[in-house]
Structures are given as C-alpha cells and as structure tokens.
Amino acid sequence: MLTIKEIAERANVSRTTVSRVLNNSGYVSEEAKKRVLKVIEDTGYVPSENAKSLRTKKTKVIGVILPKISTETSSRFVNGIDEVLAKEGYQILLTNTNLKPEKEIEFLRLLKSRHVDGIIQSATNINQPLVDEIFRLKIPFVMVGQCISGLSNVVFDDLQAIKDMVNLLIKKGHQHIAFIGVDEKDRAVGYLRKAGYIEAMKESNLDVEKSWIQKGIFDMKSGYDCMKMILDSSQNKPTAVVAVTDRLAIGAMQYIKEIGLSIPEDIAVAGMGASELSKVISPSLTTIDFSIEEAGREAASLLLEKINGQNNREIDRIIKYRLLERDSI
Structure with missing residues (x-):
C-alpha cells in the first residue's frame, strides 16, 4: 500500500502538504494540490481509516441502539439519522436489542469498545443500571423516545x-x-x-x-x-x-x-x-x-453538535405530531 511519504516523493511536495490535501485543512498552493491529487488518482490511493482516526481522534462512526430493528418505525428512524450523518461523512453501526433490556447495557459497552464518536439510543425500558451505564460512557450521547434527567433527549409528547x-x-x-x-x-x-x-x-x-x-x-x-x-x-x-x-x-x-x-x-x-x-x-x-424521520434527524443533529463541541448543554427536543383522522372513526 502506498504511504503518505511515497505520495509526497512522487508529487515532489512535503508530507505535511499531502496530509493537508487529504484532510482538506491548512493552506496548499493550487499547483501542489493538483500534483498530489494526480498521484492519488493515478495510484488509486485510499487513506487508511485507522491512521486517519489516530490523527483526528475520530472514527467517523456513530452507534445506534434500536429496540427492534425489523419494524417500520426503526427503518424510518434510521433513515432520518443517516440523512444527517451521511452529509458529514459518518457511518452508522446498528445494534438490535430485540426488546431485551439486558442487551442495552451489553451494546453500550460494545459500542464504547469500538470507539464510536457518539451513540444514539432508542430505548423502551429505562432502569437504573442502564442510566448508570450511560453516564459512565463519557462520550456524546442522545436518548430518543424516553427522557432521562441529565442527558440530551429527543422525545414525543x-x-x-x-x-x-x-x-x-x-x-x-x-x-x-x-x-x-x-x-x-x-x-x-x-x-x-x-x-x-x-x-x-x-x-x-x-x-x-x-x-x-x-x-x-x-x-x-x-x-x-x-x-x-x-x-x-x-x-x-x-x-x-x-x-x-x-x-x-x-x-x-x-x-x-x-x-x-x-x-x-x-x-x-x-x-x-x-x-x-x-x-x-x-x-x-x-x-x-409522530414524525419518526424528523426524530432521527434531530437526534443526529444534536449528537453532531456535541461531538463538534458546539453545544455542551444537555437539552430536550420535543418532536411535533399530527393527528390523521381517517375512516376508522
């Protein structure tokens, strides 16, 4: 696999310049940028995600915990999340508790071990062990559908x-x-x-x-x-x-x-x-x-604010609903 050092040599620039082009940060002259991008295009170079995460201290992965992954509600919810996160280059790691409360703590620990940048959870059963585990995470977190004091929550009325x-x-x-x-x-x-x-x-x-x-x-x-x-x-x-x-x-x-x-x-x-x-x-x-997609978008936006340090306060966002009167009444 090609290294940054080898790209720098082929483009006749410094390793710092290559790094700036790859991360789209810092000043690089147009001429130098063109040479680096041509080497990347000619060689098919793909940056190592592991190396990138070590530099940025971000994995660009968000963990999502769902109570039942096979439902229409979960699908709409995840679509809303992905709509926001994909624009920022994030991927989603989905977990499914299948309505088993003990799985919620298990997946929180699993996602932390995978070094995700943040977690969005849709929980059905709020209990003290779960709350304690969430506060031990020390990573950006948003709860959806339930309200826990001291956390950021996206809830319905x-x-x-x-x-x-x-x-x-x-x-x-x-x-x-x-x-x-x-x-x-x-x-x-x-x-x-x-x-x-x-x-x-x-x-x-x-x-x-x-x-x-x-x-x-x-x-x-x-x-x-x-x-x-x-x-x-x-x-x-x-x-x-x-x-x-x-x-x-x-x-x-x-x-x-x-x-x-x-x-x-x-x-x-x-x-x-x-x-x-x-x-x-x-x-x-x-x-x-209940505008499930909107709940997903709100949860993702709130989590990104926390990850990027734009909002360190714990807040609640209430999603509006519509009553749809049809033939059954």
Whole structure:
C-alpha cells in the first residue's frame, strides 16, 4: 500500500502538504494540490481509516441502539439519522436489542469498545443500571423516545397526543372508550399514553371500566387478543377503542371484523404511529403521525453538535405530531 511519504516523493511536495490535501485543512498552493491529487488518482490511493482516526481522534462512526430493528418505525428512524450523518461523512453501526433490556447495557459497552464518536439510543425500558451505564460512557450521547434527567433527549409528547385522540373520539359522540396499551415499564408508550387516556376520560367526566383497559405487546396478534378480552369481559360494550400503536389497533380491527361487527358503525378504532399499513387497511386507520424521520434527524443533529463541541448543554427536543383522522372513526 502506498504511504503518505511515497505520495509526497512522487508529487515532489512535503508530507505535511499531502496530509493537508487529504484532510482538506491548512493552506496548499493550487499547483501542489493538483500534483498530489494526480498521484492519488493515478495510484488509486485510499487513506487508511485507522491512521486517519489516530490523527483526528475520530472514527467517523456513530452507534445506534434500536429496540427492534425489523419494524417500520426503526427503518424510518434510521433513515432520518443517516440523512444527517451521511452529509458529514459518518457511518452508522446498528445494534438490535430485540426488546431485551439486558442487551442495552451489553451494546453500550460494545459500542464504547469500538470507539464510536457518539451513540444514539432508542430505548423502551429505562432502569437504573442502564442510566448508570450511560453516564459512565463519557462520550456524546442522545436518548430518543424516553427522557432521562441529565442527558440530551429527543422525545414525543405521548401524553398530549393520546389525549387529543381520545378527545376527538369524545367529540364524535363516544363515551365508552376502551384502551389497549403495553407494559408501563416503557414509560413513553406504556405509562404516558395510558395516563393520557385516563386524564382525557376523567376531564370529560367519563367512566373507565377496568375491563376496558388491556395490556399487550408490540404486535397485531396481541391487539387481536386484547380486543377479544375487552369485548368478552365487558357487560357494557365500548363504542370505541384507542391503541398505543398501529399494530395493536390493526389487530383489534381484525377481531372486530371476525365477529361480524362493523368499523366504525359498531366500534370506532384509533391507533398511533402512522404506519404505512394504517393507510391501506380497510377502513383506513385514524392515527398519530409522530414524525419518526424528523426524530432521527434531530437526534443526529444534536449528537453532531456535541461531538463538534458546539453545544455542551444537555437539552430536550420535543418532536411535533399530527393527528390523521381517517375512516376508522
């Protein structure tokens, strides 16, 4: 492999000049720059990333920790991150916890050992061991979707978003509204969205039957099972149901159709997440668009500010959402 010294000799310049051309830094005359670039072009020279990272103390790699890599949400999120980072010459190293909390700490340590320049994490379960590990990293870090005091966070207004959805259903004349959620250890999707549902119902002086609240996991079968439990165990049947994800809502729709009920004539259905499937299912699903790509772009921009020393404060950025009213209500 050609060395910087050999390039300098062939171009009849100093090694410092070659280094300045390669790193696009410092003054180099146009004539000298042309000679260096011609040698590079003629020889097909590619700078060693290891050597470059030793000089700059940067690997130009960002670690991203995802809860489930196979979801549409994760894909949109990573696209937003890459849109910003690629322009600055950064690569992404993806890790997938598959919703296993113990994997989060494992991957934090792995990414630190790979000397990434920073980490973006989308977590579902915030616990003290995880928080302690993040603070031990001592490298630029941004949390997405959850909020940890003392860190920079990119978050959604989960509580207000579901309140807006419930209030829309109430405005449509619904007083018996069921809820399909997830484990409350997931503070954003599990705890805050349930709290928003209960707040909206109470603020309108509407009763909430315990059997109307069911907890599932992040898939359509779980939504199907939860809807079955709601309708089988309730003496007073709800006229509407709101689910904390589109997948849960679509599963609920499947069960409602299966037992011969109509949507929205018998039961209105609403979800959250604005998935592609929400647009094509029949009837089309009313949902919340959380601007997932924008969250990825914001997280990447915030991390770059920290890496480049432009912003050393820990701040929260709240992503705006849109309520998409469709045929399911």
